[in-house]
Amino acid sequence: MAGSLTQLTRQGDVLLLEFNNPGMLNAxxxxxxxxxxxxxxxxxxxxxxxxxxxxxxxxxxxxGDIKLMARGDAGVDYMRRMNRLVKSMACCDSVIVSAVNGFAYGGGFDLVLASDMAFASSDAKLAMVHGDIGLVPDMGSHFFLPRVVGMNTAKMLLWTGEPIDADEAMRLGIVNKVIAPEHLVPETLEFAERLAHRPREVLRLSKRLLNGLPTMTLDDVLEAESEAQVKLFGADDHRARLKALLDNRKSN
Incomplete structure (x- = not known):
């Protein structure tokens, strides 16, 4: 499943996906x-x-791939491939947590925004540098960033291309936690393992609800939540967890 530019390690219920082209800074x-x-x-x-x-x-x-752009090979097909990646992240039933080490520039920043959560090393830097080479930020950055930081701050980040450090990214809500570089991956995996033990169907349905919010009215959200809840009311996992809670109360 992994290829020459990625490597995979399964740790319990968590899959660690590493971008593996360090010589090109994982472009x-x-x-x-x-x-x-x-x-x-x-x-x-x-x-x-x-x-x-x-x-x-x-x-x-x-x-992004600067060499491909320099050859003049970037175009409609290139953007379709990048857009498919973003849509795959949004549609994936798994919760995606980015562990942001070092630079997350341009498309790297876009991947952080498309993730469900993000932890960052204390030395991480994030920047929307597309404009430095005369390009508009892409891969959904105009969709994701205003939702997280608000319209005015999104404009500043998108238009100036100025980098922000990990602490500022956390203050703005772009990352959830800042961690020392040597502990970034272990602590993120530890968190991911805890999250993986939450009810899987709850995580899956909640992610779908959250991703659908921008195009949904309140009535749409209430209806979607109700459909999900009715489905979960009949699930074995719900019954087992509810029974365990009630049994624990009786014993106390």
């Missing part, structure tokens, strides 16, 4: 994007509850 080329999409589509079949994504070397992902 997001079409090959890496295709490998990630293949992995995300395959884990839906094996019911993996949580995926942790990080980069090997000193960068999470330093942006």
């Amino acid at each position: 997001l080329d079409v090959g890496m994007a295709a490998e990630i999409v293949e992995i995300l589509e395959s884990v839906n079949a094996d019911d993996t509850p949580v995926i942790v994504m990080t980069g090997t070397g000193r960068a999470y992902c330093a942006g």
Whole structure:
């Protein structure tokens, strides 16, 4: 399932997905994007509850494929492949947690935003650098970023391209936690393992609800929540957990 530009390690119920092109600072080329999409589509079949994504070397992902752009080969097909990656992350039933090590520039920042959660090393830097080479931020950044930081702050980050450090990213809500570099992956995996023990169907349905919110009215949300809840009311997992709670109360 992994390829030459990614490597996979399964730790309990968690899948660790590492971008593995450190010599290029894990630049997001079409090959890496295709490998990630293949992995995300395959884990839906094996019911993996949580995926942790990080980069090997000193960068999470330093942006898009500059060499391809310099050759003039970037175009409609390239953007379709990048967009498919973002959609695969949104549609993946697994919770995706990014462990942001080092640089997350351009497309790397986009991947952080497309993740469900993100932890960052204390030395991480994030920047929307697309404009530095005359390009507009892409991969859904105009969709995700205002939802997280608000419209005015999104404009500042998207238009200036100025980097922010991990503490500022946490203050803005872009990352959930800042961790010392040497503890980033172990602590993220530990969190992911705890999350993986939450009811899987609850995580899956809640992610779908949250991702659908921007196009949903209150009535839509209430109806979708009701449909999910009725489904869970009849699930064995709900009955078992409810019985355990009631039995514990009786014993006390």
